[in-house]
Amino acid sequence: MMDEMVLAALAKWPNVPAVFGWLRLDARGQWWIKDARLQHEGMVEFFNRNYSRDGQGRCYVQNGPQKVYVQLDAAPLAARRTPKGWSTVPYDDDLPARAAWLTPDGMLLLEIGGELAVVDDRDLAAVLEEALPDWDGDAATLPVALKVGDASLPLAAETLPALQARYGIVARPR
Known part of the structure; x- marks a missing residue:
């Protein structure tokens, strides 16, 4: 508000x-x-x-x-991992994620509260280790689910511009 x-x-x-x-x-x-x-x-x-x-x-x-x-730079929100789910900046809430995407550049993006959020790079390695412990890093073998805590999120490979378009985000307003 x-x-x-x-x-x-x-x-x-x-x-x-x-x-x-x-x-x-x-x-x-x-x-x-x-x-x-x-x-x-x-x-x-x-x-x-x-x-x-x-x-x-x-x-x-x-x-x-x-x-x-x-x-x-990426999405309207940035997400940090919490024991209950995800805290998003700038709102500082604690919400569950609904879906996940990995970009060719190695960014992990989530749908949180109906909005697109990028996982903070300071949490990325730990999240991927927790969620995809057996993944070899090859895009061709990307699992179909991201398992974080008790949640299992649909996971897909996608580009950042495609995700921004899907969520109606104008990254460089003029």
Whole structure:
């Protein structure tokens, strides 16, 4: 839910032009303004609370009356493994995954809460070791299921652009 002050500013100034090309969300769920990673905890929390996606598939942060569109390195969410399932950034929830895909580049993506999430690379090796202990890494022998904890998720090979298209994601809004 967006901050009340953001909603009030939006109601007061509904026609402020949007901003493109300044804000980026990386595959670890970290915010970047141009080439600098955002490290101010209060700003990170503000961005996380006011992050959304429009009807055209473009992610944005509502900054007062202005939408600041977000370039995505991978997916709208980044996922970290938890004992109960997956915590997603920027929302910091704990939800089960429904499906999984492995890209030719070695990214693992999940459907979590109806949205596409990329598994944080810091968790990737441990997740793959847990879920696919006997897999030799050859795409031709990719198992049909990813077994993580008590869950068994359908698993398939797919490219990142194909997954972004399937989920209606515009990774580079203009």
